[in-house]
Amino acid sequence: MPCRILILAEHEDGALRETTFELLGMAHRLAGDAGWPPSGIKAVLIGQGLGDLAGSAAARGAAEVICVEGEAVKDYTCDGYTRVLESVIKAESPEIVLIGHTPNGWDTAPMVAAGLGVPIATECSQVALESGRPLFTRKAFNGKFIQVVDMGDARPKIATIQKGAAPAYTGTTQGAVRTVPAGVGADQLRARFVGIKKGEGGAVDLTQAAVIVSGGRGVGAPEKFGVIRELAQALGGQVGASRPVTDMGWLPHEHQVGSSGVTVNPKLYIACGISGAIQHIVGMKGAGYIIAINKDPDAPIFSVADVGVVGDLFEIVPALTKAVKEAKGRA
Amino acid sequence: MKTLVLVKQVPNTDSPFRINSAGTWVDESNLTYGLNNYDRYALEETLRLKDAGKATEVVALTVGPERAASALRTCLATGADRAVHIKDDALAAADPLSVARVIVAAIKDEGFSLILCGLQADDDNYMQIGPFVARLLDRPCATAAMSLELREGTMRVERELENNRLQIVDLTLPSVVTVQTGINEPRYASLKGIMAAKKKEIKVLALADLKLSASEIAASAGRFRTVHLATPPKGKGAEMLAGPADAIAKELVKRIKEKTGVI
Secondary structure (H helix, E strand, O other): OOOOEEEOEEEEEEEEHHHHHHHHHHHHHHHHHHOHHHHHEEEEEEEOOOOHHHHHHOOOOOOOEEEOOHHHHHHOHHHHHHHHHHHHHHHOOOOOEEEEOHHHHHHHHHHHHHHHHOOOEEEEEEEEOOOOOOEEEEEEEHHEEEEEEEOOOOOOOEEEEEOOOOOOOOOOOOOEEEEOOOOOHHHOOOOEEEEEEEEEEEEEEOHOOOOOEEEEEEHOHHHHHHHHHHHHHHOOEEEOOHHHHOOOOOHHHHHOOOOEOOOOOOOOEEEOOOOOHHHHHHHHOOOOEEEEEEEEOOOHHHOOOEEEOOOOOHHHHHHHHHHHHHHHHHH | OOEEEEOOEEEOOOOOOOOOOOOOEEEEHHHOOOEHHHHHHHHHHHHHHHOOOOOEEEEEEEEEEHHHHHHHHHHHHHOOOEEEEOOHHHHHOOHHHHHHHHHHOOOOOOOOEEEEOOOOOOOOOOOHHHHHHHHHOOOEEEEEEEEEEEEEOOOEEEOOOOOOOOEEEEEEOOOEEEEEOOOOOOOOHHHHHHHHHOOOOEEOOOOOOOOOHHHHHHHHHEEEEEEEEOOOOOOOOOOOOOOOOOHHHHHHHHHHHHHHHOO
């Protein structure tokens, strides 16, 4: 079957990443809307010794998994992945290529596009057909606006897709697995994988926290984080932060919530003085209940919050800390 | 070692943003502009290589309208040696791939060993120009660098991954690296730097100088068109609370109890 939609099946630590199944979910929905048979949905998997993972992708949405194996592509490098992806895309000639907007996805995808001479829409939250044309929805201006992009007659149309943008494919498939050699030697690559290391810090683990109270640029200064800490303490929670806060050194990097920090799933998330750049929202939108406090009524954070307060966080947050303590005292 | 930093002038994030009448981008008439924040970190990395005696020259390049010259002057005042401004009316609606092609046409014979830029621009957030330029030059690239270390013929880059992890990768020079914020503390221009910048060269290039045609740019722009720019829907819609702080706090506690059970 001709390939209509090709997805990159990303893997990490010996398992397929969740984004792989989300891309397959998106591919199935798109194919359904376009009237394309599911047999045109293929996945490309790159690495070494990936037989089991290929089988798993073939069972969970891919009609065919093109498993590209080789010592040179055992670990991710932009050079290795870009060469493989360009050659698979040329051979398969899909209409749409979906790649996760992950650190490796955003690293290789634009290179592939430039190599093929086609545009790319990055960090898309949605791909939808309008009069038969796929339109790619993404955020611009750090989440202030939504941008819809039409890539005209480009073939393929390449997009990187935000984590969690589509539900994972839940059906089962009996796809085929085709293993092909990478066709590139490590000596030909201009990028060499050295290793993975842990960043600084590590004492704080926000991923396990039931309550997170986060401060953003709106807190204004590192010494003003006291009000945030007090509320977190009153709720038995942890202190989080947006990227500018950790970039400016107000808090260590391990407190950063977002696509470049940690992804969190607390029962309660309170965002104080955080405008809600997309990179922050991606990391916290899975929280059970979200309270946003910001002085700007148009802050994008209110679009993901359950309840919002427009006002001065230095008035609202201490009042909330007091009310929480009172409520706990009564309980 | 010649180094190049690709920069962009972008609207300041506290500008009054409004959508233009066509509904396709922001109305630029009321915006104030500055050097893209990510690019300040990229510039700082090149200046540190120069301070360490490893970079012989730091060149700043931008593609943009007349006003973008001020972003280059900021780079020159901060320490860049010279600047290149690619400016042409035909580039007003250029797509990112065209912008990268234009950059490559301007630099391909310059012999830069290292090309740095910010991970993304604060306006479009595309994250494309660095990798595009790398691929068009057929050179390796690494994105979201949190550290750079120049070695024998290679650049060791620590790329930011998720969950506080970093990938270490060695790129053979020449190479392109996009820089994440927080990699360093960017310096500001000194008064002396500002004075010195007045004598530094900003070379202006138009499409014709690069042997590129407006029709090529237009054709490419047709494959990357913003059909719509809008304020995001309020999602599930936050319930907005108003009133005195104490009353709001009581309402919030009520909801925290009902919805989360953490109190």
